[in-house]
Amino acid sequence: MNPFVDIILRSCTVYFFMVLALRVFGKRELSQLNSADIVLILLISNSVQNAMVGSNTSLEGGILAALALFVINYLFKRWINQSKTVKDWVLSKPQVLIHNGNVEFKTLAKLGITSEELDEAIREHGVESHKNVKLAMFEIDGNISIISGDNNLKQTHHKRKIHKTLNEL
Template sequence: MNQYIDIVLRSVTIYFFILIALRIFGKKELSQLNTADVILILLISNSVQNAMVGANTSLISGIIAAFALFCINYIFKKVMLKSSFIKKLVQDKPEILIHNGITYYKTLARLGITSDELEEAIREHGLEHYNEVKLAMFEIDGNISIISGNEYLKQTHFKKKIIHKNLAGKK
């Protein structure tokens, strides 16, 4: 078999392996990366590199492998848009975590979300207590979205601004 076709087939196989592994281990892993998760991603990329290109470590082999991954990702996204079966197979559905102040602890436990993580998301959205939450959803991308019962509160994600101490005095 042509060595470049072999690289394409290996790359596509690795793509689907990683896709299935992420599906099994959960969407939470994608949105809330910590140091250990970044290390895992780096180690996975290093460990599958040889599986994709084999003994051929030339520049063209790396480019072919990367191109194959871009192509299969593009095609797979198009297929997901057209096929509800494939979309359901790959993507989870959003999950309700809190509804009208009532917390669904079984759902939290099944998804592996701690009460500390949920409380952090609530605070990031400008609320203090669970009972202030009209709806908290664990979205398909792994983020937690919050809708408050307060119609005047329009805050979404809170990001702390850090001002460099040398620039703080200069305006």
Template structure:
């Protein structure tokens, strides 16, 4: 087999494996990375590098693997935009965590979100009590957004590592 065709097939296989693995482990894991998660990502990238290029450690081999990954990602995003069923397989829907002050225990349990994680998100949004939360959602990017019923309070969306504040009055 052509060594570059082998790299293309290997790279595509690794890409789809990683997409499915990330889909299985869930969106919460992507948003809140701790030290162990960063180490895992680094080790995974190192382990799959050999699986993609095999014995070819040349510049061309690496460029071909990177080009295949970018190409697949580009095509997959176009397909997801066009076909809703494929999009819904790869992208989760937002999940309601608190509705009108009432915690959705089944959802929290299924998503493995602890009460401390939820309280942390509430503190980040300036909310002290569950009863003050009109709506809390686990967004598709893994962040928790909180809307209060008090129109005098500011509503913000907090992202780890980079704060993005959106004020609604």
């Protein structure tokens, strides 16, 4: 087999394996990465490098592997946007966190969101308490959207992140 075709096939195989692994083991958005997630990504990238290029350590091999990843990512995103089945399987759906002041604790637990993180998002939206929230949604991009009953408040969005002081505990 042509070594360049081999690199393309290996790169595509690794790409789809990583998509599947992220689907099975959790899909955190970049705004949600903590130190352990970053270390995992770096280690995974190092571990799959040889699987993509094999013994070919040439510049051409590296560029071809990167190009194959860009192309397969572009095509996969188009497929996601064109197929409802694939979109439903790959992308999560928005989740209700608070409805009419009632916190959905089961949903918080399922998503791994602490009450403190939810309270922080509520405060960042200028709302005093979860009792004043008409609707809080965990969006597919990792944002927590808050809609309050107060028409005078400016609505913002909250990127879920781990606060520095919480990391030190």
